[in-house]
Amino acid sequence: MPLTMTLLASVVPAEKRGHAFGLWGAMVGLGIALGPVVGGSITEALSWQWIFWINVPIGVLLLLIMPLVRESRGGAGRLDPLGTLLITVGLFGVVYGLIRGAELGWDDPTILTGLIGGGVLVLAFAVWERYAAAPMVLPSLFRSRGFTLTTVIAMIMPFGAFAAVFLGAQYLQTIMGYSPLEAGVRTLPMTAMPLIAAPLSGRLSDKIGGKPLVVLGLALLSSGIGWIGLIATPDLPYGDLVPPFILAGFGLGLFMPAVAALAINFAPANLDGVASGVTNAVRQVGTVLGVAVAGVMFAEYGGFSSPQSFVDGLVAAHKVAAVALAIGLLVAIFIPRSRPQGHGHGHGAGEQSTAPAPELAGVKG
Numbered sequence: 077m078p079l080t081m082t083l084l085a086s087v088v089p090a091e092k093r094g095h096a097f098g099l100w101g102a103m104v105g106l107g108i109a110l111g112p113v114v115g116g117s118i119t120e121a122l123s124w125q126w127i128f129w130i131n132v133p134i135g136v137l138l139l140l141i142m143p144l145v146r147e148s149r150g151g152a153g154r155l156d157p158l159g160t161l162l163i164t165v166g167l168f169g170v171v172y173g174l175i176r177g178a179e180l181g182w183d184d185p186t187i188l189t190g191l192i193g194g195g196v197l198v199l200a201f202a203v204w205e206r207y208a209a210a211p212m213v214l215p216s217l218f219r220s221r222g223f224t225l226t227t228v229i230a231m232i233m234p235f236g237a238f239a240a241v242f243l244g245a246q247y248l249q250t251i252m253g254y255s256p257l258e259a260g261v262r263t264l265p266m267t268a269m270p271l272i273a274a275p276l277s278g279r280l281s282d283k284i285g286g287k288p289l290v291v292l293g294l295a296l297l298s299s300g301i302g303w304i305g306l307i308a309t310p311d312l313p314y315g316d317l318v319p320p321f322i323l324a325g326f327g328l329g330l331f332m333p334a335v336a337a338l339a340i341n342f343a344p345a346n347l348d349g350v351a352s353g354v355t356n357a358v359r360q361v362g363t364v365l366g367v368a369v370a371g372v373m374f375a376e377y378g379g380f381s382s383p384q385s386f387v388d389g390l391v392a393a394h395k396v397a398a399v400a401l402a403i404g405l406l407v408a409i410f411i412p413r414s415r416p417q418g419h420g421h422g423h424g425a426g427e428q429s430t431a432p433a434p435e436l437a438g439v440k441g
Contacts, residue, residue, distance in 0.1 A: 235369070243389075369393075
């Protein structure tokens with residue numbers, strides 16, 4: 077996923093990069109929209125295990141297409157095996173602890189080992205990257221205030237958005253009584269909106285920069301998810317969910333291409349791949365943590381014992397998700413303005429590169 081953005085950035089002029097990322101976001105949106113529908117169809121007609129097999133022919137098809145794609149190389153240098161090991165094991169411990177904590181108990185030795193040990197390893201990764209000869213994540217990237225804040229919101233957005241989607245799909249089936257396919261179709265007011273919003277966001281980001289679109293996207297996402305948390309009941313008509321679904325989906329579509337463009341624009345020109353990889357990695361971490369925390373909130377405040385109990389857990393998780401997105405909005409306000417300029421990456425007036433790219437001495441905010 078991160079390398080798709082890097083390949084795009086290498087073949088598109090800087091002044092049209094936002095438009096390209098908008099089309100990229102539309103394709104991601106199409107995948108998001110089709111996923112619940114196709115997955116629902118497969119689950120209903122066959123079994124849920126078949127959702128894994130559907131990826132095999134798709135993967136083979138994409139492998140056949142890959143020789144047609146232009147190559148792109150960055151300047152990151154060698155790999156960092158120790159850094160990779162530290163961050164992988166550390167994140168595994170943290171995520172495992174969050175997912176299993178409600179089931180095993182938060183004082184269980186396994187859970188404590190995962191959370192504490194994982195946290196220590198993540199910190200060890202951060203320290204190691206400062207001294208590694210070929211760091212996995214260059215510390216100089218984070219000397220840029222713009223890149224650092226963009227990375228933070230790249231984690232917060234999926235933390236809030238996909239935590240809500242995770243429980244929302246279950247709400248449609250468990251409480252509203254829809255089949256997997258029917259539930260998938262009824263998510264389209266939210267999941268299909270990026271098809272409209274992402275190309276619009278891409279074109280606008282070329283004209284006004286990505287920051288306003290990220291702020292607006294987070295505002296719409298937070299409002300839509302918070303709206304669902306306020307109105308959810310065991311007997312809620314489906315029609316009442318459509319307006320907040322549209323609001324949240326449009327916000328997601330505005331956010332995705334704009335934050336991708338910001339991450340690339342704030343990084344040194346020869347670190348497209350690293351910058352894109354970092355923002356995509358933290359986005360995946362945000363998704364996992366969001367789903368885990370949503371599960372914790374659901375277990376603490378609700379459950380499957382009755383429709384009302386399920387809704388109580390759903391509402392608690394949606395409120396936490398909405399607050400997280402609102403915090404992301406506040407963070408986004410402090411991102412410097414940045415637009416693509418010339419051949420390389422543009423930096424706004426408050427964010428100028430002061431180092432030669434080959435030495436990677438850093439980008440100052």
